[in-house]
Amino acid sequence: xxxxxxxxxxxxxxxxxxxxxxxxxxxxxxxxxxxxxxxxxxxxxxxxxxxxxxxxxxxxxxxxxxxxxxxxxxxxxxxxxxxxxxxxxxxxxxxxxxxxxxxxxxxxxxxxxxxxxxxxxxxxxxxxxxxxxxxxxxxxxxxxxxxxxxxxxxxxxxxxxxxxxxxxxxxxxxxxxxxxxxxxxxxxxxxxxxxxxxxxxxxxxxxxxxxxxxxxxxxxxxxxxxxxxxxxxxxxxxxxxxxxxxxxxxxxxxxxxxxxxxxxxxxxxxxxxxxxxxxxxxxxxxxxxxxxxxxxxxxxxxxxxxxxxxxxxxxxxxxxxxxxxxxxxxxxxxxxxxxxxxxxxxxxxxxxxxxxxxxxxxxxxxxxxxxxxxxxxxxxxxxxxxxxxxxxxxxxxxxxxxxxxxxxxxxxxxxxxxxxxxxxxxxxxxxxxxxxxxxxxxxxxxxxxxxxxxxxxxxxxxxxxxxxxxxxxxxxxxxxx
Amino acid sequence: xxxxxxxxxxxxxxxxxxxxxxxxxxxxxxxxxxxxxxxxxxxxxxxxxxxxxxxxxxxxxxxxxxxxxxxxxxxxxxxxxxxxxxxxxxxxxxxxxxxxxxxxxxxxxxxxxxxxxxxxxxxxxxxxxxxxxxxxxxxxxxxxxxxxxxxxxxxxxxxxxxxxxxxxxxxxxxxxxxxxxxxxxxxxxxxxxxxxxxxxxxxxxxxxxxxxxxxxxxxxxxxxxxxxxxxxxxxxxxxxxxxxxxxxxxxxxxxxxxxxxxxxxxxxxxxxxxxxxxxxxxxxxxxxxxxxxxxxxxxxxxxxxxxxxxxxxxxxxxxxxxxxxxxxxxxxxxxxxxxxxxxxxxxxxxxxxxxxxxxxxxxxxxxxxxxxxxxxxxxxxxxxxxxxxxxxxxxxxxxxxxxxxxxxxxxxxxxxxxxxxxxxxxxxxxxxxxxxxxxxxxxxxxxxxxxxxxxxxxxxxxxxxxxxxxxxxxxxxxxxx
Numbered sequence: 009x010x011x012x013x014x015x016x017x018x019x020x021x022x023x024x025x026x027x028x029x030x031x032x033x034x035x036x037x038x039x040x041x042x043x044x045x046x047x048x049x050x051x052x053x054x055x056x057x058x059x060x061x062x063x064x065x066x067x068x069x070x071x072x073x074x075x076x077x078x079x080x081x082x083x084x085x086x087x088x089x090x091x092x093x094x095x096x097x098x099x100x101x102x103x104x105x106x107x108x109x110x111x112x113x114x115x116x117x118x119x120x121x122x123x124x125x126x127x128x129x130x131x132x133x134x135x136x137x138x139x140x141x142x143x144x145x146x147x148x149x150x151x152x153x154x155x156x157x158x159x160x161x162x163x164x165x166x167x168x169x170x171x172x173x174x175x176x177x178x179x180x181x182x183x184x185x186x187x188x189x190x191x192x193x194x195x196x197x198x199x200x201x202x203x204x205x206x207x208x209x210x211x212x213x214x215x216x217x218x219x220x221x222x223x224x225x226x227x228x229x230x231x232x233x234x235x236x237x238x239x240x241x242x243x244x245x246x247x248x249x250x251x252x253x254x255x256x257x258x259x260x261x262x263x264x265x266x267x268x269x270x271x272x273x274x275x276x277x278x279x280x281x282x283x284x285x286x287x288x289x290x291x292x293x294x295x296x297x298x299x300x301x302x303x304x305x306x307x308x309x310x311x312x313x314x315x316x317x318x319x320x321x322x323x324x325x326x327x328x329x330x331x332x333x334x335x336x337x338x339x340x341x342x343x344x345x346x347x348x349x350x351x352x353x354x355x356x357x358x359x360x361x362x363x364x365x366x367x368x369x370x371x372x373x374x375x376x377x378x379x380x381x382x383x384x385x386x387x388x389x390x391x392x393x394x395x396x397x398x399x400x401x402x403x404x405x406x407x408x409x410x411x412x413x414x415x416x417x418x419x420x421x422x423x424x425x426x427x428x429x430x431x432x433x434x435x436x437x438x439x440x441x442x443x444x445x446x447x448x449x450x451x452x453x454x455x456x457x458x459x460x461x462x463x464x465x466x467x468x469x470x471x472x473x474x475x476x477x478x479x480x481x482x483x484x485x486x487x488x489x
Numbered sequence: 490x491x492x493x494x495x496x497x498x499x500x501x502x503x504x505x506x507x508x509x510x511x512x513x514x515x516x517x518x519x520x521x522x523x524x525x526x527x528x529x530x531x532x533x534x535x536x537x538x539x540x541x542x543x544x545x546x547x548x549x550x551x552x553x554x555x556x557x558x559x560x561x562x563x564x565x566x567x568x569x570x571x572x573x574x575x576x577x578x579x580x581x582x583x584x585x586x587x588x589x590x591x592x593x594x595x596x597x598x599x600x601x602x603x604x605x606x607x608x609x610x611x612x613x614x615x616x617x618x619x620x621x622x623x624x625x626x627x628x629x630x631x632x633x634x635x636x637x638x639x640x641x642x643x644x645x646x647x648x649x650x651x652x653x654x655x656x657x658x659x660x661x662x663x664x665x666x667x668x669x670x671x672x673x674x675x676x677x678x679x680x681x682x683x684x685x686x687x688x689x690x691x692x693x694x695x696x697x698x699x700x701x702x703x704x705x706x707x708x709x710x711x712x713x714x715x716x717x718x719x720x721x722x723x724x725x726x727x728x729x730x731x732x733x734x735x736x737x738x739x740x741x742x743x744x745x746x747x748x749x750x751x752x753x754x755x756x757x758x759x760x761x762x763x764x765x766x767x768x769x770x771x772x773x774x775x776x777x778x779x780x781x782x783x784x785x786x787x788x789x790x791x792x793x794x795x796x797x798x799x800x801x802x803x804x805x806x807x808x809x810x811x812x813x814x815x816x817x818x819x820x821x822x823x824x825x826x827x828x829x830x831x832x833x834x835x836x837x838x839x840x841x842x843x844x845x846x847x848x849x850x851x852x853x854x855x856x857x858x859x860x861x862x863x864x865x866x867x868x869x870x871x872x873x874x875x876x877x878x879x880x881x882x883x884x885x886x887x888x889x890x891x892x893x894x895x896x897x898x899x900x901x902x903x904x905x906x907x908x909x910x911x912x913x914x915x916x917x918x919x920x921x922x923x924x925x926x927x928x929x930x931x932x933x934x935x936x937x938x939x940x941x942x943x944x945x946x947x948x949x950x951x952x953x954x955x956x957x958x959x960x961x962x963x964x965x966x967x968x969x970x
Contacts, residue, residue: 109834135634139627142846146623153616153817190671190819190840197839206687206709222838228687228709336634338671338819338844353590357703358678359671363819365623366844 017052019277021060026239029069029080036082040070043077062308068395068413087402090410090423092243093455095233097250099209099257100452102225108218108449111434115443121475124443126270126419128331128465132389134373134382135334141369152364162188163364165371170341173374177302178316181343185321187352188341188362192300195326195342197223198358199296200261202324202350204229208260211250213242215421215450215459217270217298220263224452231452232259238412238421241266241274244283251291261294267311268301271421271450271461273394273414275311285317294347299327303383305416306391321345329370331418331465332386333379339366390418393464400473401462404480418465423458428486430460436482442475457489498533500758502541507720510550510561517563521551524558543789549876549894568883571891571904573724574936576714578731580690580738581933583706589699589930592915596924602956605924607751607900609812609946613870615854615863616815622850633845643669644845646852651822654855658783659797662824666802668833669822669843673781674700676807676823679839680777681708681742683805683831689741692731694723696902696931696940698751698779701744705933712933713740719893719902722747722755725764732772742775748792749782752902752931752942754875754895756792766798775828780808784864786897787872802826810851812899812946813867814860820847871899874945881954882943885961899946904939909967911941917963923956938970 028034041049046057061078064070070078115124145152152163167183174181189195196219204210206228212220214233224231232250236242242264251259266276266284276284288295299313315325324347328340339362344351373379397420398411408425424430430446437444447459466472509515522530527538542559545551551559596605626633633644648664655662670676677700685691687709693701695714705712713731717723723745732740747757747765757765769776780794796806805828809821820843825832854860878901879892889906905911911927918925928940947953 105834105838109837112837130635136631139631139634139846142627143624146620146627150617150620153620153815154611194840201707219838226682226838334634336842336845338840338842353586356590356593357586357700357707359675359819361817361819363844363847364817365620366847 016279018056018059018063019279021046021050021052021057022063025060025064026069034080036080038080039076040078040080065307068306068415087398087409087411089412090238090421090459092235092237093214095214095235095451095455096453099230099232102221102229102231102452104218104449104452105222105225108222111443111445111449114438117441117443119441121442121472122466123462123472123475123479124445126331126417126463126465127335128386128390128418129467130334132386132465132467133332133334134378135336137378138334138337138369138373141372142365145365145368145372149368152368162186163367163371165375166339166367169371169374170343174343177310178312181315181325185343185345185348186341187344187348187355188339188367189328189355190338190340190359190362192298192326192328192330192340193219193223194359195328195340196220196263196296196298197227198351198354199294199324199326199342199344199347200224200227200229200263201354201358202344202347203294204260209257211247211259211262211293213264213269213272215271215447215456217265218445218449220298221449221452224263230257232257233451233453233455236269236272236274238272239274241269241272241276241280242284244280244287247284248287251287251293259291259293261296262288263296263298265298265301266314267299268304268414268416270301270417271412271419271445273412273417273419273421275305275415276314278312281312281314282317285314285319285323289318289320289322295323297323297325299325300331301417302327303332304387304390304418306387307415311416315343318345321347324351332383333370333373337366337370338363339370389467390464393466393468394418394420396468397462397464397476400476401480404477406480406484409483418463420462420464422460422462424460424483424486426458427489428458428483429489430458433460433479433483433486437479440478440482442479444479497760499537499540499544500760502527502531502533502538503544506541506545507550511569515561517561519561520557521559521561546788568879568890568892570893571719571902571940573716573718574695576695576716576932576936577934580711580713583702583710583712583933585699585930585933586703586706589703592924592926592930595919598922598924600922602923602953603947604943604953604956604960605926607812607898607944607946608816609867609871609899610948611815613867613946613948614813614815615859616817618859619815619818619850619854622853623846626846626849626853630849633849643667644848644852647820647848650852650855651824655824658791659793662796662806666824666826666829667822668825668829668836669820669848670809670836671819671821671840671843673779673807673809673811673821674704675840676809676821677701677744677777677779678704678708679832679835680775680805680807680823680825680828681705681710681744682835682839683825683828684775685710685741690738692728692740692743692774694745694750694753696752696928696937698746699926699930701779702930702933705744711738713738714932714934714936717750717753717755719753720755722750722753722757722761723765725761725768728765729768732768732774740772740774742777743769744777744779746779746782747795748780749785749895749897751782751898752893752900752926754893754898754900754902756786756896757795759793762793762795763798766795766800766804770799770801770803776804778804778806780806781812782898783808784813785868785871785899787868788896792897796824799826802828805832813864814851814854818847818851819844820851870948871945874947874949875899875901877949878943878945878957881957882961885958887961887965890964899944901943901945903941903943905941905964905967907939908970909939909964910970911939914941914960914964914967918960921959921963923960925960
């Protein structure tokens with residue numbers, strides 16, 4: 009069967025209903041036609057219709073009710089989604105590190121309302137199980153620390169588990185292409201070191217994750233912001249244009265989050281992922297893909313990374329379990345395709361081996377099946393927290409505030425009405441012990457000054473509700489710039 | 490009492506005897522005059538004379554025999570020490586990473602004679618005790634992993650132990666100046682990031698440690714090689730000259746190993762350390778000090794780091810326990826003085842927190858006293874291995890080969906006679922599964938092409954003896970360049 013044609017069909021149907029909902033032809037609480045009826049009327053297979061409905065569900069537009077069918081959701085419709093913006097066509101020098109550190113340090117202050125860094129409450133995470141595994145592994149494999157030199161960088165047990173897990177999203181990865189790292193950020197750092205030199209231009213999403221921008225800054229690179237659609241993700245057309253031959257400041261790598269992007273929460277469609285993989289392959293531009301949120305999707309199916317559509321080893325897939333197991337583990341990885349040897353070289357130089365006990369703890373946890381059980385709970389929790397945050401913003405923020413509808417992850421992105429400056433809001437909120445991340449940190453060209461990102465990693469509490477309410481009040485008092 | 494004057498006196502006496510031994514006025518096995526007689530004749534205090542004799546012992550020139558006094562050693566005198574060389578007066582771009590990776594990868598090959606990377610045999614290390622502590626800590630402190638976010642970078646238990654240990658070498662450090670890192674190399678990386686920008690010039694020892702040069706290369710810095718005396722260490726006079734105002738390409742930081750340097754094995758005298766601290770303070774040049782070998786001295790007393798002579802927070806002391814506990818632990822630290830806030834910032838950006846379980850394992854091990862017991866054994870082992878390596882080189886390498894007399898650590902540095910190229914020797918030795926590090930990697934200007942470094946981290950075996958013999962034969966066959 010032609011997968012492409014099918015994916016176009018279910019997406020077309022999903023888009024049709026999304027349009028009806030947006031124009032209020034279908035209102036909150038309205039029931040959608042049944043699967044059987046849609047299948048008949050549209051001449052589509054039942055599975056294509058179901059996939060379209062699930063896509064709408066993933067976008068937060070409809071909800072399934074047992075034995076009753078699909079209904080338009082009541083809540084998120086109170087708010088519109090942010091509009092796409094047009095970043096500069098030229099690469100920009102990045103200068104965010106100093107401000108970024110201030111934001112991260114505020115977020116770490118005792119007693120803060122922690123809406124800044126995208127960090128889960130550890131109460132949600134399986135840290136007790138992990139810690140017990142440290143005791144087990146240390147007891148049962150007494151010679152692990154003898155292998156921790158430069159000679160044995162990767163624990164085979166972990167490589168095997170990473171490959172096994174990749175089977176659920178279009179893998180398998182190859183054990184020979186994986187390098188274990190101290191974190192997802194280190195993985196991206198090594199990839200950039202492997203394929204760029206100072207002065208090179210890197211294509212990123214706009215808005216894009218601040219730690220990616222910080223890596224670009226620290227390696228003396230420049231960022232070329234590619235426009236994104238706040239519902240669908242990065243514009244492949246714009247990336248096509250930006251990577252055409254003869255462009256000045258040729259793009260040397262592309263660095264992005266295809267699944268539950270940060271900060272927008274968008275997941276590229278499979279068709280777009282495939283097109284992206286083909287495009288970058290044909291242009292000879294390596295893709296560095298951050299898939300840290302892939303396991304934290306809100307829909308039914310684990311979305312595939314772009315890596316699953318890679319035929320030539322052009323995609324370097326980076327991830328860790330910091331959002332889904334615990335950030336304290338300090339184990340990430342990269343499946344670097346044809347760049348493996350160079351990435352391994354960079355790892356040898358940058359930090360040598362990764363702690364073998366921690367690697368084995370992670371391997372055992374993944375092997376046990378406990379990770380999958382924990383993930384189901386965690387995904388529900390994040391999804392609910394994102395919804396509650398979205399509700400609270402709807403109630404407490406100024407009229408005209410726009411909100412994303414994340415398809416996974418643990419953050420929400422807001423666009424405030426008018427020419428306000430969320431850096432000023434940050435200063436005011438800091439005085440009242442409320443942290444968030446100003447939009448300025450997601451764009452080297454300063455394109456999102458009236459936007460901000462909220463962390464939804466914590467279970468809902470009166471303190472968080474009060475923090476969001478107060479933040480909304482402060483936002484309403486902001487002067488127009 | 491005036492410490493400076495006293496240290497000059499004992500060093501002058503030690504130098505006098507070193508000269509007599511070098512010129513063979515005193516031959517192997519000759520007895521030195523008694524302490525009482527020397528004290529009387531030279532009008533020096535008994536303690537000054539004793540310190541001079543211990544200095545000669547640390548340099549490997551004499552040995553104490555119980556109830557008999559000090560005697561000229563029989564063995565090392567078969568070989569002279571390398572001569573100082575004169576590096577270029579200008580800063581040099583560094584380009585060693587590619588060759589360095591080849592060397593490190595060869596050293597990791599199965600079945601290799603491991604004379605390359607400075608890595609101890611794990612059989613010498615207390616890895617079993619460390620691994621048991623992982624089980625204990627994981628059991629007894631069940632909430633450790635809950636603290637592993639950006640919010641709690643450093644485990645207080647570890648900070649306390651680091652401060653406590655510093656008391657034995659002129660500390661105490663201040664808990665508020667310490668940043669825990671993943672390794673000593675990461676500590677130096679963060680320090681360089683904190684005080685330099687691309688294009689800056691960094692003063693280093695010549696010959697100097699290749700991972701320092703690699704850091705300089707990867708951060709887009711330049712290296713200014715400062716001459717060293719293969720018996721005494723870096724020339725403070727030359728550093729004085731190089732850091733004078735008005736010099737073009739002003740030195741922005743100095744990066745060195747004051748205790749058991751790498752590759753020469755020299756330890757600066759206290760007088761030189763004090764002078765170095767004062768000089769760099771007065772010039773406003775931060776010192777990044779790598780003290781990873783400080784605990785692995787061959788003499789009686791734990792040598793002080795330059796940090797002990799720092800009055801203004803100008804010295805950033807970096808270390809880890811990779812050579813003395815296990816490289817698999819992945820915990821190092823930096824006591825960054827007045828640069829602490831900026832180094833902490835860089836750590837937040839570069840890699841976030843360090844695994845809290847590993848931090849606590851290290852803290853408990855240091856607290857238990859087991860580290861000090863293990864160190865005594867380890868120091869004896871390294872010292873003996875360095876001596877046996879030295880003996881074997883004396884027997885098997887070409888006439889005219891010069892050898893260092895390390896005062897600590899686990900490496901030996903050789904200068905081969907004539908204009909031979911140890912890169913060619915490396916290729917030949919690789920074919921026969923023997924690894925070492927060519928001299929070229931210790932100087933960006935290529936000043937040590939006829940030198941090489943040998944790792945003495947492994948207990949002596951027939952295989953190592955055979956490897957050294959074969960390496961000596963291959964060296965004898967090298968063509969003059």
